[in-house]
Each structure stands twice: as C-alpha cells, then as structure tokens.
Ligand SMILES: Nc1ncnc2c1ncn2[C@@H]1O[C@H](COP(=O)(O)OP(=O)(O)OP(=O)(O)O)[C@@H](O)[C@H]1O
Ligand SMILES: Nc1ncnc2c1ncn2[C@@H]1O[C@H](COP(=O)(O)OP(=O)(O)OP(=O)(O)O)[C@@H](O)[C@H]1O
C-alpha cells in the first residue's frame with residue numbers, strides 16, 4: 039500500500055475521535071439509565087465480564103470504519119482518555135489499559151495487512167482485543183483471586199464476550215452505520231443504491 | 234449533565250504545572266504502586282495523595298464526589314474475594330458453602346481495596362485539575378504528539394456536552410412521535426439501543442461536518458502550524474515527576490522495611 | 500483577488516441520481532457583492548461548498564470547472580472564508596479566543612501576531628465577551644458572530660455566507676448584517692445566500708438567481724433583475740421585495756380550551772409564564788434569542804417536565820387523560836393529541852428515509868397501512884418532497900429538512916400542533932404553502948402554536964401573540 043492512502047485525512051482523525059467520544063457518552067448514559075443494574079454488577083463482578091466486550095467496541099469499529107493503520111489503537115486510547123477526563127473511577131489507569139486493549143485489535147487488522155475488513159477479520163480483532171484485555175486484568179488486577187475458580191474463567195469470559203460483542207457486534211454495527219449514509223466518505227460506506 | 238471542565242482552583246501551585254508533567258507524574262506514581270499487593274504501601278500512598286490534595290486546589294468534598302464510584306468497586310472486590318480468594322488462610326470467621334470469610338481473606342481484601350484507591354486517585358486528581366485544551370497543547374509542544382491528532386481529538390471532546398444534550402433531544406423526538414418503552418424492560422433495552430445508535434450516527438455526522446469546517450479554516454493544508462498558546466515545561470515540572478517517583482518508591486520502601494511487601498509477580 | 504469563474508459547473512452528491520447544481524456559468528470580479536438566490540433545493544449551499552473547496556472528490560461527481568483567481572478551490576483555500584448556516588458545527592475549540600486563533604495557527608501566522616488579529620476580528624463583529632468565554636455558553640446569535648470572526652481573522656479575499664442570520668432574532672440578525680457590512684474590506688468579494696431578499700439588499704450590488712433544473716435564471720443589479728423577472732421569480736419561490744402575501748384570517752372565532760399553562764417555568768431556561776391555547780386559534784410566541792421559547796414549546800408539548808407550575812390539558816384535548824399532565828402521558832397517547840416540531844429539524848428524525856419518517860407517526864397510532872400511504876403521499880406532494888421519498892432525511896437541503904419535520908407532525912393530525920421556527924430557511928412558495936397548511940388546520944378546529952422570529956409569518960397567520968421577556972429578566 040502506498041503512502042497517500044495510509045495518510046489520515048482530517049475526516050479520518052475527527053470521526054475516529056468522535057466514535058470514541060460517542061461511546062464515552064453512551065457508557066455514561068448507560069450508567070444513568072441502568073444505575074440499578076450497575077449496582078447489581080458491582081455486587082457480583084464476574085457477571086460484569088459478560089459485558090466487557092461493550093467497552094472494547096470502539097477499537098473494532100474504529101478499525102473497520104477508518105481502515106488505516108493505527109485506527110483501532112487510536113480509538114480505544116481516545117476513549118480511555120475521555121473516560122479519564124469524565125472522571126471514571128479508574129481515572130488515569132484506564133489510559134494504559136486502553137492502549138493495551140487497542141493494540142490487540144490493531145494487531146488483528148495488521149495481520150490482514152489492513153486489506154480485509156470482513157466479518158472474520160472483525161471477529162479476529164474482537165478476540166485479540168479481548169485477549170489483550172484479559173491479559174492486562176489477569177496480571178494487574180486479578181492476581182489475588184483463585185486461579186481456576188476465578189482468574190481463568192474471568193479471562194476466558196472476557197475473550198468470549200469481546201469476540202461476540204466487540205467483534206461480531208462491531209461488524210454488525212458498522213454495517214448498520216453504513217446503511218444510514220453517514221459513512222459515505224469512508225470505504226466502509228460505499229456502494230449504496232442511488233436515490 | 235456531563236462536563237469535562239476542571240473542577241479545581243486553577244492557580245493552585247500544582248494544578249498550574251504542565252499537563253504532560255501532571256499526567257506523567259500520576260502514571261508514574263500509580264504504576265509504581267501496582268507492583269505490590271500488600272495493604273501498607275497503598276495506605277501510605279493514599280495518605281500522601283490526601284496530603285498533596287490542597288496543593289492541587291481540590292477540596293476534599295469535590296474529590297469525594299468524583300471518587301465515590303470507587304466505593305462500588307471496593308464492594309465488588311470484597312464480594313469477589315469472599316467467593317474466589319486464592320489465599321483462604323487465617324482464622325475462619327464464616328463458612329457457608331462457597332462463601333468463606335477468613336482473616337487472610339479480609340487482609341487480602343483490605344490490600345486490594347486500598348490498592349484500587351491508591352492507584353486511581355492520582356488520575357482523579359490530575360484530570361480534575363486539567364483542562365483538555367491545555368492537555369492537547371502540552372502534548373503537542375512538550376511531548377511531541379502529532380498536532381493533527383491531538384487537535385482532532387480535542388475538537389471531538391468539545392462535542393461531549395453537546396452529545397449529552399443530544400441524547401435528551403433524541404429521547405424527546407421519539408416520545409413526540411409516539412415511541413416509548415413503558416415499563417417493559419425488554420422494550421426499554423431496545424429503546425436504549427436504538428437511542429444509542431441514533432446518537433452514534435448523529436455524532437459521526439457532526440464529526441464529518443466538523444472536519445469540513447476545520448478544513449475550511451486551513452487545518453491540514455500542509456502549512457506548518459504555529460502555536461498561539463505556549464505551554465512551558467520547566468524545572469518545576471521535572472521535579473513534580475521526580476517527586477512522584479520518589480514518594481511512590483518511599484511507600485514501597487517502607488513496606489519492604491516493615492516486611493509486608495508482596496510483589497505482584499512472585 | 501477573490502475573483503470567481505465557473506464554467507458549466509455541476510455537482511451530483513454521491514448516492515443521488517439528480518444533479519444538485521448543473522450548467523452554471525458565472526463570472527464574479529474581485530470586490531463584487533453578490534446575493535445568490537433560488538428556490539429551496541436549487542443547489543445554493545452546494546455551490547458555496549464548491550467555491551470553498553469543500554466538496555471532496557470522493558463525495559460526488561463534478562462537471563465543468565470552478566476557479567478562484569485561476570486556482571482550483573481545493574488548492575486555494577487560504578483565499579476563502581466561509582460561514583455556514585449552522586454555527587454549532589463550525590466551532591472547533593472550547594474557548595472563544597482559541598476558536599478564532601485556530602485558523603491563524605493553521606495558516607502558520609507567527610505566534611506574536613495571532614492575538615492582536617484575534618482581538619481585532621472579535622472587535623469587528625462586535626463580540627461582547629472576553630476571549631476565554633466558553634463557546635458552549637453562547638447563544639445562537641453569538642455563535643454566529645464568533646464564526647464570522649473566525650472567518651474574518653483570516654482576511655479572506657472571498658467571503659461566503661450561507662444564510663448567516665437564520666434562527667436569529669431581528670436585533671441579532673441586524674447585528675450580524677452590520678458586522679458583515681463594516682468588516683468587509685473594499686476589495687473583498689462577498690457571496691451571500693439568503694432567502695429574505697429585502698434584508699440582504701443593503702449588503703449587495705448584484706443578484707444571481709439559480710434555476711432549480713440547472714443554469715442561471717437571472718443575473719444583474721437588484722433593480723434590473725427584479726424589474727425584469729420580479730413577478731415570475733416571486734411565483735417560483737423567490738422572496739422578491741414588493742410582493743406581499745395575503746393574510747389568512749381565522750374563519751371562526753376561537754373554540755374550546757385545549758391547554759393551560761399556570762406559572763409554567765423551568766429555571767434558568769424559562770421564567771414563569773401563564774398561557775392558554777384554544778381550538779381554532781393560531782398563537783404566536785415571540786421573544787429574543789435565549790428567552791426560553793424552545794423550552795416553552797417542549798414544556799407545552801409534554802416533552803419536558805416543568806420545573807415550576809404546571810400544564811393542564813382540557814378534556815376536549817385529552818379525553819380520559821386530562822387528569823394527568825401531558826409530560827406523564829404514554830408516548831402514543833401524546834403523539835395522537837399534541838404534535839411537536841423541533842427547532843433543529845435534524846433532532847427530530849428517527850428513521851432513515853423520508854417516507855418512513857412520515858409514516859412513523861400514523862403507524863404508531865395504529866392507522867391501517869393503506870391510510871398511512873395515502874396520508875404520506877398527500878403530504879409529500881403538498882410540500883414538494885415526492886422526488887425525495889427514498890432519500891435519507893439527513894441529506895436534505897436546509898429548507899427540505901425543515902419541510903419534512905413539519906410534515907411529520909402534521910401526519911398524525913394532532914388536535915394541538917406546536918412548531919418551533921417552522922418557516923426559517925423557506926423559499927416564498929413553501930412559506931405560503933406552510934401558512935395555508937396551518938391556516939387550514941386552524942380553521943378545521945385544531946390549535947396551532949408557533950414559536951417564531953418571522954414577523955411576516957406572524958402577520959400572515961397569528962390570531963394572538965405572546966412575547967417572552969429576554970433571558971436577563973428571568974428570576
Ligand atoms: N450531502 C448530500 N447528499 C445527498 N444529497 C444532497 C446532499 N446535500 C444536498 N443534497 C441535495 O442536493 C440538492 C441541493 O441542495 P442544497 O443544499 O444545495 O440546496 P439549497 O439551494 O441550499 O436549498 P435550501 O434553500 O433549502 O437550503 C437538494 O435536492 C438536496 O436534497
Ligand atoms: N438543554 C439545555 N440545558 C441547559 N440550558 C439550556 C438547554 N437548552 C437551552 N438552554 C438555555 O436556556 C435558555 C433558553 O433557551 P431556549 O432554547 O429555550 O431559547 P429560545 O428562546 O428558543 O432561543 P432561540 O431564539 O435562540 O431559539 C438559553 O439561555 C439556553 O442557553
């Protein structure tokens with residue numbers, strides 16, 4: 039691939055940032071609407087891993103929409119910085135965590151040399167970002183828990199959730215976005231019927 | 234309403250430091266602490282954090298409001314440990330099937346809860362005192378971040394409060410057209426998803442227009458950018474980072490000296 | 500500097516069969532002041548975007564050529580300043596001064612020159628606040644002035660303005676026009692798009708009228724163009740000065756009470772207000788920017804919970820539901836009785852085609868599909884949107900989007916209709932159509948509340964006017 043197509047246009051940068059920011063706002067709204075269930079999750083944290091994939095969606099969607107090297111990593115990192123600015127309880131620590139998670143998805147897209155953006159690639163990206171997230175938590179947050187009863191199931195659930203929600207879900211969401219016409223200026227949004 | 238403006242007095246001695254220095258100091262402090270699992274080092278770290286708080290111009294009440302979700306995580310850690318602790322030694326206080334509470338479990342829980350607070354608070358403090366524009370400026374000028382990306386992300390951050398209002402607008406638009414969920418939780422979930430989708434679509438559309446407006450004013454025209462707002466990285470900023478490292482190391486060192494140190498990877 | 504040359508220019512947006520503009524041959528000399536006219540959807544905004552170099556090659560198909568001082572506009576962007584219709588999407592930075600400085604930084608202006616130029620630009624547009632004011636804390640009119648300052652600071656040779664005063668109260672619109680007039684240098688070329696010709700005429704010395712099908716319909720000094728084509732242009736939808744529109748007086752006197760507001764308010768957005776709406780009556784709500792008109796519309800429409808006081812619906816409007824306030828009604832109950840049109844049409848769109856958008860309301864209130872199709876087809880035809888039935892609502896021109904949003908509220912034929920700025924950005928023909936639609940509804944016994952800055956609209960339709968006090972008087 040030559041340099042001109044790999045260079046990010048302004049619209050690539052802004053839309054990638056906006057995707058990250060919009061997810062930040064959606065997470066915030068989720069907290070408002072479902073504060074009750076959030077409380078419930080806090081009292082049984084293993085269940086939270088089922089939804090882990092939602093937090094990893096910006097990485098996969100960023101990669102699928104922008105289709106440039108670095109897009110997945112950039113989206114997840116910006117989302118992390120935003121949640122730090124909004125005052126998430128994890129504050130600064132989400133930033134390195136976001137970077138690690140973004141690298142997972144990034145590696146998947148790089149493995150296909152940024153040429154394939156079909157379902158298998160998306161699912162693979164979801165799985166890898168889940169793997170990187172699981173590794174981070176395994177070593178940084180979960181060391182003191184029982185290995186077979188908690189740490190391993192937690193890691194596996196994270197990967198499954200990321201594969202399904204971030205990977206498959208991210209692919210579906212990108213398709214739905216393309217159908218609305220907002221992605222007309224991106225490769226992901228081409229080939230719609232004329233009106 | 235959501236907002237990303239700083240909540241602290243901007244002229245406090247440490248709040249005024251270079252944003253890059255503040256973030257670097259927070260990360261250095263947090264990550265040093267991640268290395269241990271004992272309760273002593275985080276307890277010392279929390280004491281340090283609370284002691285420097287006035288230097289950042291944050292009142293304790295404001296910090297409490299920002300940090301309360303941490304209490305939820307603390308509760309979560311306690312429950313999880315009671316069910317899944319690796320180390321269940323010590324005197325057994327309660328034993329009911331999978332639920333086992335022993336002194337060992339409680340000690341581990343205390344360590345983990347303190348660790349979460351100690352690691353998260355520096356970030357809370359720094360981001361509560363940092364304006365996004367200043368952060369972007371400093372990232373470009375002092376950390377050599379690419380200007381196009383930093384400014385692009387900054388422009389998107391400006392949309393955050395607007396998107397919060399948009400969420401309200403979308404909900405009202407649906408209601409005006411006869412779409413609501415009533416009490417059915419499944420319908421509620423579906424409505425939430427469709428509102429979130431509409432927000433995402435609207436946000437991307439806004440982003441597209443914003444990019445056009447930025448291009449109209451010569452962003453990315455290939456001309457080298459100049460900077461209107463100078464961010465300086467002074468010796469005081471270096472000292473802030475060094476100070477953070479030294480203090481975190483001191484907390485670890487005390488724990489080692491007391492013999493309570495438990496390394497993360499042993 | 501700032502001369503424009505178009506030869507056989509045409510543009511077709513990606514995803515569309517029809518050309519947005521086509522066959523435009525036009526030469527504009529440096530320093531000319533041009534008013535660009537044409538019915539809604541004629542392609543005025545598209546043409547301005549082309550001149551600003553903001554139609555990316557991958558977003559459509561081009562025909563012919565555009566040149567600014569002999570250059571492709573995509574290359575000669577530093578000569579051009581633009582202000583679009585929607586100021587909110589044009590502000591980039593969080594603080595006002597930074598936003599004006601943004602363009603200067605991009606152009607590589609030396610750091611020590613930036614702030615003097617920022618101050619000068621802010622002064623020229625009469626911006627009342629210090630540089631560190633947050634852009635989110637500005638009213639629509641103030642944002643518009645800030646966007647203008649951002650464009651002027653770059654000292655453009657060609658200034659493009661797309662309906663810069665839409666949504667502004669008359670005083671604010673005057674200020675912006677004043678700012679433009681006093682801020683232009685003698686050799687700056689100006690191209691202005693504005694439906695309300697009378698207000699714009701003092702700023703211009705030449706009028707160009709675009710033909711919807713393609714090409715230029717008329718071109719010359721205002722006097723010459725309106726003398727030669729005045730009547731024909733007025734019939735096609737151009738707001739030609741001196742062609743007044745007849746008033747539609749109510750045929751019956753107001754009937755039963757529909758809605759009452761008692762000391763209704765939502766601090767700090769709206770102070771207290773008492774108000775009644777009757778069947779067969781058109782009520783206009785006026786007041787300066789930021790007075791709380793839109794807030795009032797949402798409160799009356801049962802979409803916001805009142806902060807103080809209450810809204811009561813009469814049994815005539817609400818049947819069995821009159822004991823609960825509208826904001827507590829279930830959505831289908833509400834949609835059948837009170838229709839709302841939002842100030843920003845895009846806030847209102849829920850589906851992805853124009854047809855579905857219109858069909859949504861009737862479907863939700865349980866009408867059979869055949870009736871739905873018939874209602875929709877009637878509205879599409881009346882508001883000249885039939886051609887766009889399959890289009891995405893967000894790709895419509897400003898005027899088309901406004902029409903669609905009004906039509907969505909009309910589709911369920913609610914007893915009470917509450918419209919926020921239903922006529923802004925409309926050409927003369929659609930404007931008349933809207934007045935007739937509202938008047939017909941009123942005469943059929945519906946209540947109509949319109950929030951508007953449009954004095955002509957009030958004169959043509961309203962039976963009664965309520966004026967809100969400026970925000971500074973709220974307590
Ligand atoms: N992004 C877009 N994608 C597809 N079609 C578009 C897009 N923008 C405009 N159009 C179509 O191009 C035509 C011309 O639109 P344009 O906005 O230039 O009209 P206009 O003369 O400015 O009208 P108005 O007075 O209503 O603002 C319209 O039919 C519109 O639906
Ligand atoms: N969602 C919101 N949250 C907080 N404040 C708001 C919100 N919407 C509007 N306001 C503020 O409330 C006041 C009244 O706003 P409103 O939009 O009702 O005014 P308006 O009379 O409709 O003005 P305009 O003529 O510009 O449309 C303004 O000062 C505005 O800044």
Ligand SMILES: [Mg+2]
Nearest residue numbers: 543544896897
């Ligand atoms: Mg237009």
Ligand SMILES: [Mg+2]
Nearest residue numbers: 792793794842
């Ligand atoms: Mg309003």
